[in-house]
Amino acid sequence: MSSTPFQVMKFGGSSVGSPPRLRQVIELIGRHAKQGPLAVVVSAMGDTTDWLIEAAGLATQGDLEGSLAVVERIAHLAKTNAAALEPARTTALAERVESLLAPLRLLLQGISLTRECSAPSRDRVLSFGELVSATLLAELLTASGTEATFRDARQLLVTDDRFGAARVDVARTRERLQASVAGWRASVPVLPGFIAATPDGRTTTLGRNGSDYTAALVAQGIGATEVTVWTDVLGLHTADPDLVSDAYPVAHLTHGEGLELAAVGVRMLHPRTMIPLIESGISLRIRNTMHPDHPGTLIDAIGSRDGQRPTCIATREELALLGIEVRKLSDQFQLGERVLAALREAGVTVWLSTQSANGQSIAVVVPRPDLLRARGAVENELTQELARHEVEPLAIREPVTLLTLVAEAMGQGVNVAGRFFSALGAVGVNVRASAQGASSRSISCVVDAADTAIAVRTTHAAFNLAHQQVSLFLLGRGTVGGQLLAQVRAQQALLKDKHGIALRVVGLADSRRVLFDAAGLPLEGLEERLARVEPVNPETRTLVPVLDELRRLPVPILVDCTAASGIEALYTEAFRRGIHVVGANKKPLALPWDDREALLAEARRHHVAYHYETTVASSLPVIDTLANLVRTGDTVRLITASLSGSVGFICNELMAGVPLSVSVRTAKERGFTEPDPREDLSGTDVARKALILARELGLPLSLSDVALEPFVPEDPRPGASVDTFLHGLKALDAAYADRVTRCRSAGTVLRYLARIDPSKVGTDSPVIRVGPVAIEAGQPGADLRGAESFVSFTTTRHSDFPLVVRGAGAGGAVTASGVLADILRISQALRGR
Numbered sequence: 001m002s003s004t005p006f007q008v009m010k011f012g013g014s015s016v017g018s019p020p021r022l023r024q025v026i027e028l029i030g031r032h033a034k035q036g037p038l039a040v041v042v043s044a045m046g047d048t049t050d051w052l053i054e055a056a057g058l059a060t061q062g063d064l065e066g067s068l069a070v071v072e073r074i075a076h077l078a079k080t081n082a083a084a085l086e087p088a089r090t091t092a093l094a095e096r097v098e099s100l101l102a103p104l105r106l107l108l109q110g111i112s113l114t115r116e117c118s119a120p121s122r123d124r125v126l127s128f129g130e131l132v133s134a135t136l137l138a139e140l141l142t143a144s145g146t147e148a149t150f151r152d153a154r155q156l157l158v159t160d161d162r163f164g165a166a167r168v169d170v171a172r173t174r175e176r177l178q179a180s181v182a183g184w185r186a187s188v189p190v191l192p193g194f195i196a197a198t199p200d201g202r203t204t205t206l207g208r209n210g211s212d213y214t215a216a217l218v219a220q221g222i223g224a225t226e227v228t229v230w231t232d233v234l235g236l237h238t239a240d241p242d243l244v245s246d247a248y249p250v251a252h253l254t255h256g257e258g259l260e261l262a263a264v265g266v267r268m269l270h271p272r273t274m275i276p277l278i279e280s281g282i283s284l285r286i287r288n289t290m291h292p293d294h295p296g297t298l299i300d301a302i303g304s305r306d307g308q309r310p311t312c313i314a315t316r317e318e319l320a321l322l323g324i325e326v327r328k329l330s331d332q333f334q335l336g337e338r339v340l341a342a343l344r345e346a347g348v349t350v351w352l353s354t355q356s357a358n359g360q361s362i363a364v365v366v367p368r369p370d371l372l373r374a375r376g377a378v379e380n381e382l383t384q385e386l387a388r389h390e391v392e393p394l395a396i397r398e399p400v401t402l403l404t405l406v407a408e409a410m411g412q413g414v415n416v417a418g419r420f421f422s423a424l425g426a427v428g429v430n431v432r433a434s435a436q437g438a439s440s441r442s443i444s445c446v447v448d449a450a451d452t453a454i455a456v457r458t459t460h461a462a463f464n465l466a467h468q469q470v471s472l473f474l475l476g477r478g479t480v481g482g483q484l485l486a487q488v489r490a491q492q493a494l495l496k497d498k499h500g501i502a503l504r505v506v507g508l509a510d511s512r513r514v515l516f517d518a519a520g521l522p523l524e525g526l527e528e529r530l531a532r533v534e535p536v537n538p539e540t541r542t543l544v545p546v547l548d549e550l551r552r553l554p555v556p557i558l559v560d561c562t563a564a565s566g567i568e569a570l571y572t573e574a575f576r577r578g579i580h581v582v583g584a585n586k587k588p589l590a591l592p593w594d595d596r597e598a599l600l601a602e603a604r605r606h607h608v609a610y611h612y613e614t615t616v617a618s619s620l621p622v623i624d625t626l627a628n629l630v631r632t633g634d635t636v637r638l639i640t641a642s643l644s645g646s647v648g649f650i651c652n653e654l655m656a657g658v659p660l661s662v663s664v665r666t667a668k669e670r671g672f673t674e675p676d677p678r679e680d681l682s683g684t685d686v687a688r689k690a691l692i693l694a695r696e697l698g699l700p701l702s703l704s705d706v707a708l709e710p711f712v713p714e715d716p717r718p719g720a721s722v723d724t725f726l727h728g729l730k731a732l733d734a735a736y737a738d739r740v741t742r743c744r745s746a747g748t749v750l751r752y753l754a755r756i757d758p759s760k761v762g763t764d765s766p767v768i769r770v771g772p773v774a775i776e777a778g779q780p781g782a783d784l785r786g787a788e789s790f791v792s793f794t795t796t797r798h799s800d801f802p803l804v805v806r807g808a809g810a811g812g813a814v815t816a817s818g819v820l821a822d823i824l825r826i827s828q829a830l831r832g833r
């Protein structure tokens with residue numbers, strides 16, 4: 001007789017629920033049976049177990065007819081499946097199904113008469129699902145050429161009489177299996193999973209994941225080396241693929257990792273199943289019946305073979321968190337012990353418990369449906385202490401989710417907990433309770449249910465992806481927005497490969513249209529795609545629902561490349577959702593002082609970034625430089641600056657003899673002006689920039705405090721279109737040509753400058769002045785070219801030689817590069833770089 005060890009294969013209900021799937025299973029078993037001895041464990045077909053529960057319920061209500069109709073449904077499924085595989089034996093197989101289900105019909109009749117379904121009767125009812133599927137599978141295998149025999153698990157698996165979730169007598173079960181295995185090599189044994197029997201032969205069931213448990217017990221009893229659980233997924237994933245699109249199947253895990261994952265609620269595994277496997281060194285493989293060549297996940301004593309050490313993120317939802325705290329510390333209290341004992345007594349599962357070091361408080365996580373029972377049990381236990389106000393009223397938080405990171409290598413890793421919590425903190429997820437097991441293989445925390453998706457995605461990305469994903473929702477596809485899209489397109493691969501940053505544009509909007517796809521929008525032809533979207537009225541449109549989707553994605557950033565007024569309301573909604581903002585739009589920063597302060601405070605409160613470097617002199621590092629001067633304790637005494645790229649350009653064109661109307665049109669065409677060039681020519685744009693700088697110095701000024709002399713007098717037709725305005729500029733050409741001539745003859749250059757003088761605070765003179773100036777050659781700013789800007793900081797430390805920042809101060813490409821740099825700053829800060 002061959003001594004090759006057995007393999008055990010377990011097939012779930014969906015694998016045997018339809019003819020095509022059943023055919024695959026038969027082929028698979030046939031193929032593997034040729035390679036060595038095999039034992040098969042099978043669940044009930046499709047939804048049969050649910051239907052049996054329904055039938056028992058109807059019978060208990062006295063509805064025998066309804067109950068038998070459900071049995072008819074079960075019979076029909078079994079007969080259809082069998083007939084599809086063995087059409088020649090349709091009648092014989094149907095008779096077989098009928099004879100198998102005859103005792104069930106009688107049983108339901110009895111239940112309907114007494115209107116009582118005892119726990120033993122319920123287990124008997126439920127057993128018919130597995131009995132039918134195992135019997136039919138054995139017959140179909142034999143008919144297909146693979147000799148197979150139905151083996152009744154009730155004669156092999158011995159349990160106590162806790163019907164519904166019976167406990168297995170492992171020693172007796174092993175004895176029986178060892179005694180019978182000798183006869184199993186000639187014909188593949190097919191055992192019903194999930195069911196067993198008491199020593200006196202009464203049918204019992206094994207509870208959740210019972211069939212997997214059967215397979216593990218059978219493997220242990222017959223000395224098998226491997227159990228394969230065939231399912232409809234490619235293996236155990238790094239996270240729930242429904243929550244994380246980047247989750248991937250793990251090739252290898254250790255038994256310890258498997259046990260840990262089972263313990264924290266990964267549905268594919270159960271601690272009971274893992275124990276016999278660990279005890280006997282049996283490997284567990286999880287494979288997909290539809291992709292039989294895929295190796296799936298192997299869980300064994302060794303774990304990873306390829307040096308890859310993925311971290312699995314397990315989630316258990318629909319939980320409640322109970323917080324219990326003693327008002328006064330007392331050694332006598334034994335709070336934790338008493339609370340846990342009370343919950344145990346009440347039969348409430350505790351998914352996580354964590355106590356303060358002094359034992360003064362305990363937090364426990366229980367299934368949400370058991371919350372009332374749990375609360376009652378704890379309050380009952382602490383009745384007297386609650387009455388004497390020695391214990392605070394119970395603090396309850398629901399629904400919450402338990403999120404657990406599992407990795408064998410975690411114990412050897414540095415700062416795992418730090419990375420875990422900072423990843424969550426960075427996206428604004430509040431950790432309500434946490435615990436790290438002594439095994440060092442796992443770390444768990446409790447988060448609000450609403451944060452589940454973002455928490456899982458973020459931690460998954462932080463631990464499993466070589467790159468950090470950044471999700472961008474871009475507002476505006478004009479001069480700056482359009483260039484930004486082009487730069488993201490051009491840099492995407494390099495940023496991912498060289499810098500580990502995976503930029504994804506998930507949303508794009510203009511004033512009337514919006515596109516969003518959480519999986520990322522293809523960048524090719526994106527603007528054209530947006531243009532094809534049905535426009536909506538901008539007055540009634542709200543982008544808040546899009547923010548609700550954005551907040552669930554890794555590193556969500558709202559990028560504002562519009563000149564929209566009132567957009568700060570959307571920023572506030574974004575901050576509240578943990579979304580960062582990068583803005584080229586100056587308007588939110590030029591709001592009245594209190595409103596601007598409230599906006600920045602909102603970002604701080606929600607621990608998100610708001611970067612706006614490009615609002616002053618495009619991508620020149622002006623705000624950052626100023627912030628560094630202030631941070632390092634320098635005192636800024638004066639800022640003089642040419643802050644308008646467009647007006648600077650126009651000045652240069654005028655000095656070169658180009659008429660005003662032509663130079664303004666050229667500045668607009670080259671993307672230097674605001675969408676409405678009147679904003680530049682009136683000086684409002686420069687006033688905003690100067691105000692932004694002054695406020696960075698902490699000066700609580702507003703736009704009305706700026707002493708502003710426009711570059712071009714106010715348009716007498718304020719409602720006129722941009723084109724009409726540009727056309728009307730011709731009327732000013734001669735006056736500006738005269739002005740330039742005067743400058744030339746005086747040896748000066750026309751400039752439009754801003755001056756911020758903090759020493760004027762508290763005096764009658766304005767702190768900020770903006771206006772046209774004729775400056776002499778050799779003075780700072782006289783030699784600016786094109787759309788160059790410059791900012792000169794005279795400070796205590798930079799007193800003799802002011803610190804000057806100078807370069808292109810406007811234009812789509814440079815501004816977009818500054819916006820992109822702000823985006824990358826957020827990503828790098830979150831990665832701790």
Ligand SMILES: NC(=O)C1=CN([C@@H]2O[C@H](COP(=O)(O)OP(=O)(O)OC[C@H]3O[C@@H](n4cnc5c(N)ncnc54)[C@H](OP(=O)(O)O)[C@@H]3O)[C@@H](O)[C@H]2O)C=CC1
Nearest residue numbers: 476477478479480510511561562563564584585675810811
């Ligand atoms: N150009 C430059 O050199 C610099 C510009 N900036 C700032 O960048 C911003 C954009 O400037 P620029 O690209 O030149 O302007 P454009 O006019 O070229 O583009 C503006 C874009 O914003 C869209 N838009 C307007 N309102 C909304 C809204 N409420 N929601 C979504 N999208 C909206 C417009 O859509 P639609 O077409 O439907 O109106 C358009 O696509 C401005 O705030 C500007 O001050 C900052 C530094 C330099």
Ligand SMILES: N[C@@H](CC=O)C(=O)O
Nearest residue numbers: 644645646672673674
């Ligand atoms: N219109 C602005 C563009 C940058 O903010 C300018 O001309 O500087």
